[in-house]
Amino acid sequence: MSEPLALTLGQKFELERMNRAIDATADPQALRGLAKQLLQAWHSQKAATQWVMRQQLGSPARVPTELCLDTIGFDDPPLPGPDEMEAEEG
Numbered sequence: 001m002s003e004p005l006a007l008t009l010g011q012k013f014e015l016e017r018m019n020r021a022i023d024a025t026a027d028p029q030a031l032r033g034l035a036k037q038l039l040q041a042w043h044s045q046k047a048a049t050q051w052v053m054r055q056q057l058g059s060p061a062r063v064p065t066e067l068c069l070d071t072i073g074f075d076d077p078p079l080p081g082p083d084e085m086e087a088e089e090g
Contacts, residue, residue, distance in 0.1 A: 007015065025031055 022031070022034065025034070
């Protein structure tokens with residue numbers, strides 16, 4: 001397979017800018033909204049990756065999520081679910 005995915009310099013700066021904005025936000029409601037936006041973006045990216053892989057493979061079948069996640073470098077453990085997050089807050 002090809003080289004692992006690497007962020008461009010501009011993407012690295014944008015990532016750092018967003019990390020700092022998250023760190024500076026103390027409002028739980030704002031952080032919750034941001035988390036939902038990031039979750040939507042992550043799932044949109046997964047769907048786009050699956051679509052591209054289907055196009056490249058010429059197959060209408062769904063590409064396994066594990067293959068997509070490995071390809072784009074998302075091998076971190078999944079985020080905690082809402083119940084787990086509430087348990088940590090409480």
